Amino acid sequence: MSTFSTDLGLDGLKAETDTLFRRKRLLNFGLPAVIAVYLIYVFFSFDVPGLWQRASMENARTLVADSYSYKTHVTRDNRSGEVKIAIEGERKGSYPAGEGPDWVSIGETTIVDLGDGHIVTFGAEEVSYDVPGYGLISATPGRRGVQAVFPEGVIPDWISASKNRVAITTDAGRFTITRNRAEVFRYFTGWELFWFTLDSPYYGVGPGALMGLAFSGEAGEIWSDFWNNPMWRHRDVAWAIFETILMAFLGTIGGAIIALPLAFMAARNFTPFAALRFTARRFFDFLRGVDALIWTIVLARAFGPGPLTGALAILVTDTGTFGKIFSEALENVDKTQIEGVQSTGANAVQRYRFGVIPQITPVLLSQLLYFLESNTRSATIIGAITGGGIGLMLTQAIITQKDWEEVAYYIVLIILMVIFMDWFSGWLRRRLIRGDEGGH
Amino acid sequence: MADLSVGASSLADVREDYVALTRRKRIYSGILLVIFIALFSAGWQTADDRNAGNFRDGFTNVFDYPAEVLGEAAQKLDQLPAHLVNFFPALIETINIAGAATLIGTLFGTLFALLSTRGLALWPSLIPVFRRIMDICRAIPEIVIALVLIFVLGGGPVPAMIAIAIHTTGALGKLFSEVSENVSLKPVEGLHSVGASWSQRMYLGVIPQVGPNFVSYALLRFEINIRASAILGFVGAGGIGYELRNSMSWGQGRYDEAAAIFVLLFLTIVVVDQVSSRLRERLTHGVSA
Secondary structure (H helix, E strand, O other): OOOOOOOOHHHHHHHHHHHHHHHHHHHHHHHHHHHHHHHHHHHHOOOOHHHHHHOHHHHHHHHHHHHEEEEEEEEOOOOOOOEEEEEOOOOOHHOOOOOOOOOEOOOOOOOEEEEEEEEEEEOOOOEEEOOOOOEEEEEEEEEOEEEEEEEOOOOOEEEEOOEEEEEEEOOOOEEEEEEOEEEEEEEOOOOOOOOOOOOOOOOOOOOOHHHHHHHHHHHHHHHHHOOOOOOOOHHHHHHHHHHHHHOOOHHHHHHHHHHHHHHHHHOOOOOOHHHHHHHHHHHHHHHHHHHHHHHHHHHHHHHHHOHHHHHHHHHHHHHHHHHHHHHHHHOOOHHHHHHHHHOOOOOOHHHHHHHHHHHHHHHHHHHHHOOOOOHHHHHHHHHHHHHHHHHHHHHHHHHHHHOHHHHHHHHHHHHHHHHHOOOOOHHHHHHHHHHHHHOO | OOOOOOOOOOOOHHHHHHHHHHHHHHHHHHHHHHHHHHHHHOOOOOOOOHHHOOOHHOOOOHHHHHHHHHHHHOOOOHHHHHHHHHHHHHHHHHHHHHHHHHHHHHHHHHHHHHHHOOOOOOOOHHHHHHHHHHHHHHOHHHHHHHHHHHHHHOOOOOHHHHHHHHHHHHHHHHHHOOOOOOOOHHHHHHHHOOOHHHHHHHHHHHHHHHHHHHHHHHHHHHHHHHHHHHHHHHHHHHHHHHHHHHHHHHHHOOHHHHHHHHHHHHHHHHHHHHHHHHHHHHHHHHHOO
16 A cells, blocks of 8 residues: 555564554553552552441431421320321411311321321220221330230331330331320322411412412412412522522623733733733632632621622633643733734734734633533532521521422522523523624 | 725725714723723722721721731741641641542542533443432532531541532533543444443543543542631631641740741642642643644
8 A cells, every 4th residue: 555665574574563553552451450459449449348338228218208298197195185287287388276188187086098098097095097909007105104905916127116106117107105295297299388387378379360360369379378488488499590590690700801901911912021921820720729618608708608709710711821831821922913904003002902802802702611611510519508698598598407409499499590501601602602793 | 995885985984884883883882891990999889898907997907917927926936837837737637638539529520521521421320310419410519518628527527528529529510421422433443343331431432532531630628628628627627727727726925826827838839720720731741742
């Protein structure tokens, strides 16, 4: 095919090819081997086998089940005989005294229908649970503990019984009885009370009827009941999302505004003084090197928790990054355009305005918008540290370790927020940069 | 010079039109600028109002905390080397989290990128599926996954590593698929004609073409991931961030430890940035040469 002018003989060529192949083979097998060795080292240094034992599958199960379902607690105080019904056992979700959902009938003896034939009865003294296919379990709480009577045979493993506590977990629900109280959980799918809490008159009203009410002049009350929902806190969540986006917006734009003049100082073709250039560059390196985490901590000490701290932390870090990117863009500016503007008798300001800025605008804008999107994510993380925005709400909800449906809700909102910002910045970039090309 | 023959309009008309156009354009940009400035200052105002402390009071105190920390560290300067040695394992853990997460993210990112690139995909009809998976991986902030995994797996480096790896997969996958869209298909077709399987075609036909670019992006990601892994440590995922939070919560009297961690973190980030930017320079210039 092609001739190689080489003075190597056939053997020489062969030897050379062999070396080449050997090197290739070494790279092909050596590199994956090095990576594999490193991953194995990390595997043991992170103690992954031990982690597997420490991992709590129970937690995982609660998390998953709780994120799409809720439970209603029916609790009887064994001393006073008083029955309370509350969604998720929270005071914000309690039914008014003497009222309950239709599967609970409150009276002298309270009957809780768990569905599929599972019936729990809270009598005056005795509490019983009728499990279909197993039999009736009855228990009497007293001063000396819980006396429980089970059907004949071995007690199955879904019942845990001790002197002071009996717990029964079935597919229909969960039943616990201690000396002081008897409690039944019934599980339902969905996010209960998402729209209205029980104390709102609009609870349980269908969407059609709600529209009708809204048109007949109750729109304000309906909105206020929804907006101030104490369980899901829609107003606070909306503010938190707004704060997070605000942090990203202020930090990104502010950083760019500060970085632009400094970038001129750091660019070789605009600043002839090496010392000034060096100072500006080291300043950018310093801002970037200290890192958002440390800036956040330092600024949080001065300004306290909140969106201002987050915005400033993003601003400071991004000033460093933008300074570097902008100064590189400035160094790549085409000189002829500036000279052209100068030849028409433009002064320095006009030279920058018409000769330089139009050239770097596309780079500047696209970086700005790209950072706007990525800073929305950073703002979530910084918010979790400094205490502002949706990041804080998420960490709080996770720390309580029980409102996993709220965690799921916040996660969905965060993902939607980031996807929206991604789409929005992409849309703006396409519009602005295309418009820019048309304009000049 | 040339006769543009714009109807009966004289030079004066054209000039007037042009001036009017320019003026209108200037007015529009002026209005936009005013709106922008109003939004921007209103934004700062809102942020200031909703913050615990306000800007004017806090501004003078910005350097109080660093001064306090550095002052205390300067007093106990003789203990600094001991602290640096002490916290070095934690630093290694942070770097390992970032390193392992970058490697795993690169591997999965490559896989997803190849599966979602037109012309290279193994199942062309599933391209949108893989694209959406990458979008979602990219959209979830690391802290979300990390916090949830800490609840399930307990504190430690693994939740942080998984969280960063997932985000890296999404971020690199997107960049990688942009690179591999420009790949020459000739080697792939050549390999196909001799009966190479999909994985062989990718490994032998595509990866050599895109390798330097992939490595360059992965290095850039490694820089970002070091910072992310330090931050995740701060919320309980081990490494230097965790130590930083502990030493900070001790408060005064232990600021020398915090200062040592600041120094370690700063040096690590600067060194990694420098080394990786050198390497990237060499890689990309090697490609263009």
